[in-house]
Amino acid sequence: MPAEYIYQRTPLSKHIYLTWTLAIKSLKVRYKNSVLGFVWSMLTPLLYLAIFTFIFSQAFFDIENYPLFALTGLIFWNFFSGATVTSVNSVIDAKGVLKSIKIPAIILPIAEMISSSINLLLTFVPFGALMFFLGAQVGFETLLLVPLFILFSMFVLGVGIFICALNIFFRDVGLLWTTLMPAIFYFTPIAYSAKLIPEKFLWLINFNPVFHYISAFREVLYYNIVPSAQLWLIISSLSVFFLGLGLSVFLYLEKGFISNY
Amino acid sequence: MAEIAQHNQQQVMVEAKDLHLGFMVAKHGINNMKDFLFTFGIKQPFERKEVLKGVDLTIFKGESFGIMGRNGSGKSTLLRAISGIMKPESGSLKVYGKVAPMMALGVGLEPEMTGEENIKLLGILMGYSNREIKDSIDKIIEFSELSDDDIKSQVKRYSQGMMTRLTFSITVARDPEILIVDEALTVGDLGFKKKCAKRIMDIRDGGGTIIYVSHHLDEIKQICKRGCFLKDGKVMKTGNIEEIADLYSREVSKKRL
Numbered sequence: 445m446p447a448e449y450i451y452q453r454t455p456l457s458k459h460i461y462l463t464w465t466l467a468i469k470s471l472k473v474r475y476k477n478s479v480l481g482f483v484w485s486m487l488t489p490l491l492y493l494a495i496f497t498f499i500f501s502q503a504f505f506d507i508e509n510y511p512l513f514a515l516t517g518l519i520f521w522n523f524f525s526g527a528t529v530t531s532v533n534s535v536i537d538a539k540g541v542l543k544s545i546k547i548p549a550i551i552l553p554i555a556e557m558i559s560s561s562i563n564l565l566l567t568f569v570p571f572g573a574l575m576f577f578l579g580a581q582v583g584f585e586t587l588l589l590v591p592l593f594i595l596f597s598m599f600v601l602g603v604g605i606f607i608c609a610l611n612i613f614f615r616d617v618g619l620l621w622t623t624l625m626p627a628i629f630y631f632t633p634i635a636y637s638a639k640l641i642p643e644k645f646l647w648l649i650n651f652n653p654v655f656h657y658i659s660a661f662r663e664v665l666y667y668n669i670v671p672s673a674q675l676w677l678i679i680s681s682l683s684v685f686f687l688g689l690g691l692s693v694f695l696y697l698e699k700g701f702i703s704n705y
Numbered sequence: 706m707a708e709i710a711q712h713n714q715q716q717v718m719v720e721a722k723d724l725h726l727g728f729m730v731a732k733h734g735i736n737n738m739k740d741f742l743f744t745f746g747i748k749q750p751f752e753r754k755e756v757l758k759g760v761d762l763t764i765f766k767g768e769s770f771g772i773m774g775r776n777g778s779g780k781s782t783l784l785r786a787i788s789g790i791m792k793p794e795s796g797s798l799k800v801y802g803k804v805a806p807m808m809a810l811g812v813g814l815e816p817e818m819t820g821e822e823n824i825k826l827l828g829i830l831m832g833y834s835n836r837e838i839k840d841s842i843d844k845i846i847e848f849s850e851l852s853d854d855d856i857k858s859q860v861k862r863y864s865q866g867m868m869t870r871l872t873f874s875i876t877v878a879r880d881p882e883i884l885i886v887d888e889a890l891t892v893g894d895l896g897f898k899k900k901c902a903k904r905i906m907d908i909r910d911g912g913g914t915i916i917y918v919s920h921h922l923d924e925i926k927q928i929c930k931r932g933c934f935l936k937d938g939k940v941m942k943t944g945n946i947e948e949i950a951d952l953y954s955r956e957v958s959k960k961r962l
Contacts (some may be wrong), residue, residue: 447725448797451789452804458832465829473817540812545830546789546804702791703728703754 459551466555470530471562485526486567489518496635507637509666512578516665517634517658519564519571524600524654525625527560531604532611532618539705549701550694553608557601564593581668588664588671595683596657602686609694612704632658653682716801718883718914719764719787723796726786727755756782758938759796766802769905769915771925771932771946773953778935780918784885787916802914805831805881811868816861820851820871823860827875841878848904849874850897870897877904880911887918902928922950 475481493515501510531553535542538552576582611618632654633641641649649655656678660671730752756779764770774780785791788804813827824845828838846856849870860868877884886905905928909915919925925932925946932949934941934956942952 447793447795448799449793450799450801452800452802454832458834461835462829465826469815469818469822469826473815476817540809541830543785543790544788544806544808544812547830699792700729702785703730 454546459548462547463551463555463558466551467558467562470556470559474559474563482566485563486570489515489522489567489571492518500635504636504640509579512575512580513637513662513666514635515571515575515578516580516662517632519567520596520658520661521629521632521634521654523560523564523596524657525629526563527557527600528604528607529622529625530560531556531601532607532621535608535612535701536705543702543705549698550605550691553605553694554601557597557604560600561593561597575665580665583668585664585668585670589661592657592660592664592671592679595679596661598683598687599653599657599679602683602688602690604690605694606686606690609690609697612701613697628652628654634658653686656682715768716766717763717799718766718801719762719916720799721760721762721783721786721796722798724757724760724762724783724786724793724798725755725795726757726782726791726793727753728791730754756938757786760935760938760940762933762940762943764914764916766914767909767912768931769909769917769929771929771949772916772918772935773920773925773932773949774935775957779938780935781887783935784887784916784918787883788885800883802882803832804883804885805876805879807876807884807886808872809887810865810872812872814860814868814872817859819859820856820863821846823871824875827872828878831876833879837879845874845878848878848900866894866897873901873904877908880908880913883914883916884908885916885918888920922954926950 475484480487493511496514496518497511500514501507504510507513534552534556535549538549541547542549607617607621611621631649631652633649638646638649638655638659656675660675660679663669663671663675760779760783762783772780772783782791784806786793786798787800788806789800813830814823815826818826821842824842825838829835833841849856849867851867851870855863855867860871863871884905902924905915905917915928917925917929929946931944932946933943934949934952936956942949
């Protein structure tokens with residue numbers, strides 16, 4: 445016999461407002477206790493930039509304007525790693541609330557993602573200035589950053605909620621993800637150019653979804669060209685696929701969350 | 706039976722009929738990937754654990770209803786079902802109102818933020834609108850009896866009693882339709898406890914419904930008139946709170962088989 449169940453539904457507008465409130469809270473808390481505050485979120489990519497420029501600009505002398513090249517990749521990598529890592533534990537950290545108030549668990553990783561996106565947009569102001577200083581060109585194609593960023597956030601959200609859902613059942617997943625981060629970083633042409641990869645291994649890099657996004661961002665910001673239709677098609681499909689995968693896995697596993705927090 | 710007849714005139718707020726509910730638990734403590742990979746395919750990694758095995762319960766508008774039972778009898782699960790957090794598997798559950806749970810110590814509070822910011826945060830978590838929070842923030846602060854300094858300092862500097870005051874004040878600020886209190890009044894000084902009990906009764910008298918879970922016989926007798934005793938996922942007895950409390954004392958003194 446199917447269960448009969450009557451209860452008061454919460455309007456979607458309240459959930460949206462709650463998500464926004466949690467995102468702002470997470471942003472505030474992130475920098476509340478540190479003296480440098482907001483500056484911290486720029487310090488990590490800047491430090492990497494300094495190291496890479498120091499080490500690699502000699503090795504990769506064929507890359508013109510290496511600091512700008514590295515920076516255009518690092519900013520978005522930093523968003524990817526930061527946003528996925530913070531969303532992994534978002535549901536577990538809120539278990540107390542989820543055990544007493546009826547709110548959809550998916551609100552929590554989404555709020556983390558929004559908070560990371562806002563953070564990226566905020567750091568984009570000083571980084572934009574730095575890129576300009578390093579000799580970046582601004583043109584019509586710069587506007588393409590908006591759709592690119594939306595597609596990239598969809599991808600990051602999909603990956604984030606996928607790992608977040610699995611991590612509730614197996615805490616290894618979260619630890620594994622943190623461990624994998626540096627490996628994926630070096631597997632993605634961020635500090636180096638994809639042109640340096642030997643021809644016979646080039647097919648391998650195509651399996652790295654992050655690579656396609658970084659390439660598109662770099663084409664817009666560094667090469668000042670409009671990414672090809674093929675690249676747009678690849679990243680759009682990846683975004684839809686990963687968001688769909690993340691959402692379906694999360695919603696499928698959601699009923700088992702409560703006994704595994 | 707006279708009691709039931711009297712209630713027939715009243716509006717039903719919560720009604721459970723043969724309610725079954727359980728959850729999936731990992732078998733023999735599979736908590737990591739390795740065990741999962743080795744056992745998956747060979748054994749079912751999860752097993753169904755039924756917690757509520759046919760609960761029948763009716764709670765009316767404007768009453769405070771006590772739920773008693775030993776640890777593990779299904780009290781918290783029943784409350785979660787009423788709050789809508791866990792969905793029933795079979796049977797029926799009807800909840801005709803907005804449920805406000807009284808949360809455990811520190812839950813839902815962000816330690817890094819001030820008391821005032823937390824009022825807004827927890828208020829929105831509980832489903833209040835911005836307008837409603839603005840309208841009741843003064844009332845909340847006044848009820849919590851926290852000083853101006855306290856309300857402007859970070860919650861991580863609060864004592865447990867202060868946190869309870871803050872949470873309780875937010876929960877009861879907007880006269881909830883169904884208020885769930887799960888042994889929450891155990892922290893806090895005597896003065897505030899009395900104030901909470903009075904506020905709970907005010908909500909009840911104003912037409913709100915209270916569902917009260919406690920192991921303290923005096924507390925539950927003071928607040929509730931009617932109650933039920935849960936045992937092994939079933940309602941063993943529903944009735945006058947005095948009888949329920951007696952049954953509870955008898956059951957607790959029994960040795961567990």
